[in-house]
Amino acid sequence: MSSSPILDRRNLDFLLYDVLQVEELLRYPRFAEHSRETFDAVIDSAHRVALETFLPHYRTSDLHEPELVDGRAVLIPEIKAALDAYVEAGFMATTADAHYGGLQLPFTLENACATCFGSANLPSLAYPALAKGVANLLEAHGSGDQKRRFVAPIWEGRWLGTMCLSEPQAGSSLADISTRATPDGQGGYRIEGAKMWISAGDHELRENIVHLVLARLPDAPAGVKGISLFVVPKYRVDADGRIGERNDVRLAGLNHKMGYRGSVNCFLKFGEAGGCIGELVGAPHQGLAQMFHMMNEERIGVGLGAIMLGNAGYLYSLQYARERRQGRHPDNRDAASKPVPIIEHADVRRMLLAQRSYVEGAMALALYASRLIDAEHNDADAAVRQESHALLELLTPIVKAWSSDWCLKANELAIQVLGGYGYTREYPVEQHYRDNRLNAIHEGTNGIQALDLLGRKAMLQDGAALRILMRRIEADCAAAAERPALADYAQSLRRACALAGEATGAVGRALASGQVRLGLANATHYMTLLGHTVVAWMWLKQALVADARLPAAAGEEAGFLRGKLQTCRYFFRQELPVVEHSARLLTELDDSTLVMEPEWF
């Protein structure tokens, strides 16, 4: 299938095959049954199912958000129909083991397919996406019995799942979780507490919902070291995996959101009547580490979701700008001449180029990160697995936060391209923005991602992950330096890396000397610095391929490659230079925000 309002297929193929060379994944035994043809076919299928069943109810689910009726969340029926089609076409178990009936596709392909579903209707994709996270977590940390009883039904598309972390008094602060788990004397645990912001927390899309709940055992230490993980199904599940009576999990309220309305968001109460039974996953007090298995995956997912919405807005506003005629070039004084398509105006091109540079740059990065997951899980070489893991840890907060900041900016620009029309609800771009506004908030706010990036990931093992990153970037810079059209970019990117190195060093010294608050005060600027640097790297990677192929290309393909080169140029010229400013604030340990006293506001 060719391109559509939700997918630029040439771009996706370019990223997968030409830039990331995903065909190399076929050498891993897990993917031995696959080929370029099966990859293409699954993307075709995702594209078709997304267009046919996800896209048509995108606005509908915004207009008719879930309602609380008799203690149940009632959704529009189109969501279930879309999920049925998704399961039917095999997308629930794309990455699952063959013994579960899975396709054993690489995560990179799973996420390539997700770009179709998410660009069509991200809120509806949230249901299966969350369930997959639950399955992957239990696959990694659950007992054999739990895998059989809880994981298999998810891969089979019969059950869904959630992650229950936040509580009303402790949104992002997991140290303050107060939900309790008490042994019930029969091997299970009685769960008591309230959980807030639970996506897909209640619905009747499938037979059961597998909640993963963070709670404290009676003897738990304070803070994050005392959190354990429990599997708490909506309907109890017997030893044979059969569904039994209702568990004591009550839907206490629905959140009414700015956007993302098709995805029901719940306030849940566990064990109000003392009848909520859960099972411990793995060992006690390991809940946070276990949950991070899922959270890291969801953070890539949140970043990817932001990219999909950015992509949908970009493609829509591009089409509009080609068709809408208005105004004339500033050097044309002939009022009787025909108005030009607005894509002719430099400022409209700027807004389209900005969107494209954010969306396709971040998409390359998210797929790059997905490929690291595949390498981490499958490579025969332990050193490759380790390096992939370290780099993935470093890139995860960037994929989450940079994408959700800048692809949100893309959505804002898409509205602007459409002008007054973009501000009306007759066009989808305002919904893209509203839906995307969540992604900078959930799964850890972008402020928390920045602290994670600077305070933890960049400092781990004396900066080992950052060194891996810099080595990989330098390899591409060296290649680019050899090509006359790209040599300037190599120089700019090397400069950005040097700035990132200096800034990291300055902060590292501050942290080592005990100036923790000062060192971390500008963490958000570090996210910009490193985020812009890696996205520039992704653009350089694309430019390397485009520049090499351009001489032999003609027609549409030549236009596509020139577009890649020009978008790379745009990003390096108009976006990347902000790293100078971010780096300076970090390196100088600017304290403008830190010293502002609350009473001075």
Place this chain on the structure above:
Amino acid sequence: MSSSPILDRRNLDFLLYDVLQVEELLRYPRFAEHSRETFDAVIDSAHRVALETFLPHYRTSDLHEPELVDGRAVLIPEIKAALDAYVEAGFMATTADAHYGGLQLPFTLENACATCFGSANLPSLAYPALAKGVANLLEAHGSGDQKRRFVAPIWEGRWLGTMCLSEPQAGSSLADISTRATPDGQGGYRIEGAKMWISAGDHELRENIVHLVLARLPDAPAGVKGISLFVVPKYRVDADGRIGERNDVRLAGLNHKMGYRGSVNCFLKFGEAGGCIGELVGAPHQGLAQMFHMMNEERIGVGLGAIMLGNAGYLYSLQYARERRQGRHPDNRDAASKPVPIIEHADVRRMLLAQRSYVEGAMALALYASRLIDAEHNDADAAVRQESHALLELLTPIVKAWSSDWCLKANELAIQVLGGYGYTREYPVEQHYRDNRLNAIHEGTNGIQALDLLGRKAMLQDGAALRILMRRIEADCAAAAERPALADYAQSLRRACALAGEATGAVGRALASGQVRLGLANATHYMTLLGHTVVAWMWLKQALVADARLPAAAGEEAGFLRGKLQTCRYFFRQELPVVEHSARLLTELDDSTLVMEPEWF
């Protein structure tokens, strides 16, 4: 009255009296009846009326947007009640001549009062604000008869009005307006055409609606030189000003918007049945110049509206950040310690400081521009009037576009401060964003404002207005250079001015050599460059006052002054430096966007 969720009274007083010294306006004969006491009383009254009648239906009017019933736009009754209170308290005629029953207050005070109403409920303020624009235009360009029949009822609060420029095929491109006006042989004109995006275009809030309509006479030349202005009342008005039969103006549709829903936005058809009668305002073919009288006023109004919404979001998120406890300082490892108010976190302070620096910086600028209007209209010295006019012309697109870009950013940050709660419709900050998203679009998109600023205003009379601006900025830099605490800012601001001068020169040379498209390609960066520069200047002005007063201040007042100094520092350190990048793109005539071909997308 002291501060509230819609007004930081100390800040408003500081800007009006301490920074802008509006008491100096009392020397103008027009304001001779006034005093600091009457100024204070009118602000008190605005604050009270806004809190009592505008704020309570802010969310209500978002939930229940206007409906088209039997050809009429039906609004919630709270809007009329608020307008009644507004008129009753004298706010319709704050600036009007005494012979109309007006208070003859300075525009600066009118706009200071508007910050209360707009921070409480901007969409409801749009009705009287537009009507005032109509009255001011007709006062300037209408005949004595038109003033008597159309202007007086507006000041008296009996009628409202609109500006009808855009048409469906020509949103921002007034050259392509096709509405026709044909002499009816009785001194009037038959109007035929369709007008899109008409705010306050239909309602029954008042007895009549005075539409100002741009249309072409039969002999009109093509383009903007052939546009004339007509006054077209919803109900015909006889020679004595009495309301007669319905004019042929049909409400053909309502626009359903992302936000700003309380303000009805209409698609109007004029003369479908051949029965729409209008009156020519002034001479034929002068419509655009006349309409710019109102458009310039509305552009200041749009900028001010953006500031008010930014202000509302800032004050709300500030209050939330003081009360909400979550997390601990990064150097505190004691999980049993009490969570801190989130205002303690450096990144939350950054988000609050950014909001404050945009909102209070832009508010200072908008009030500065308002004061220029007062000087332009009232100063005895022709040179002062001329200089005020030139500077106002230059600053108008900045007030409109910079404020609506950056106070929108402020609203985005307010949502982020509230986290998940900010994303729900239970809190007002998501509505602030949605409402504010319009301000970068209407009254000329910000892209058009940037072209106006760079291509016209900065170049007029060989840069005369820019020289006036630079001279005034330099006077404050010279004063700041004498104060140890401010000397660095003086240096930074001088550097920004030098960059703006270089960039203007480079673009001017390009335009002079015929490279018009290239010269204007980076107009949006010029808006950032000059906008950040003048807002930095506004912060320096505030810092000059604060630094001088701090030694004698104590308690709350000292905290307030320190807050001003620290916000100034924040803006100079963390925001202003982006001008380096903007200036480089302009000075180098960067063509990254211009050379991107449509088929490369």
